[in-house]
Amino acid sequence: MANRYFTVSWDQLHRDARALAWRLLDKGPFQGVVAITRGGLIPAAIIARELDCRVIETVSVVTYDEESMGKPQVVKAPVAAGDGTGWLLIDDLVDTGTTAKIVRALLPGAHFATIYAKPAAKPLVDSFVTEVSQDTWILFPWDTEVQFVPPIAKGGVTPA
Numbered sequence: 001m002a003n004r005y006f007t008v009s010w011d012q013l014h015r016d017a018r019a020l021a022w023r024l025l026d027k028g029p030f031q032g033v034v035a036i037t038r039g040g041l042i043p044a045a046i047i048a049r050e051l052d053c054r055v056i057e058t059v060s061v062v063t064y065d066e067e068s069m070g071k072p073q074v075v076k077a078p079v080a081a082g083d084g085t086g087w088l089l090i091d092d093l094v095d096t097g098t099t100a101k102i103v104r105a106l107l108p109g110a111h112f113a114t115i116y117a118k119p120a121a122k123p124l125v126d127s128f129v130t131e132v133s134q135d136t137w138i139l140f141p142w143d144t145e146v147q148f149v150p151p152i153a154k155g156g157v158t159p160a
């Protein structure tokens with residue numbers, strides 16, 4: 001269970017995705033990008049743009065309902081990427097590695113990259129940008145909105 005949050009803004013996400021693209025430059029060229037939906041879609045779009053890659057495939061694994069984990073299900077398998085050789089596989093993050101293990105089994109030849117990684121699943125990723133602790137829940141900009149917080153003196157709490 002997460003006991004702290006790491007809030008990522010659109011700006012931060014864009015910067016971190018571009019930092020990942022820099023790391024991937026000499027790992028390619030790639031014939032296409034496979035995005036692990038849904039969280040990998042926006043990172044994959046940014047990285048595909050930076051690497052000048054026009055072909056995007058998707059794979060969808062349903063693992064979580066909000067913050068709790070259920071039985072993982074592949075609801076859309078990749079069609080165009082063969083065993084993944086020559087393809088770049090992108091997700092927003094790895095946490096327990098459950099999603100990563102399932103997708104790697106489908107695409108063993110792909111280069112697997114995420115923007116964020118937690119320690120338990122770090123060994124499953126070929127390239128990533130930022131490590132966060134296992135007890136941190138990452139809040140993406142598509143999961144959040146900006147809202148009013150009362151002043152500290154009046155009971156406002158700033159998340160760590």
Ligand SMILES: O=P(O)(O)OC[C@H]1O[C@H](OP(=O)(O)OP(=O)(O)O)[C@H](O)[C@@H]1O
Binds near residue numbers: 040100
């Ligand atoms: O390493 P794991 O413990 O498997 O967790 C990582 C996965 O969890 C999140 O996806 P989620 O299942 O919430 O679906 P979504 O991308 O559709 O939001 C995230 O986008 C990763 O794909």
Ligand SMILES: Nc1nc2[nH]cnc2c(=O)[nH]1
Binds near residue numbers: 139
């Ligand atoms: N948004 C989000 N989804 C996740 N799925 C597994 N771990 C996480 C996390 O830290 N943040």
Ligand SMILES: [Mg+2]
Binds near residue numbers: 037038039040091099
């Ligand atoms: Mg996901």
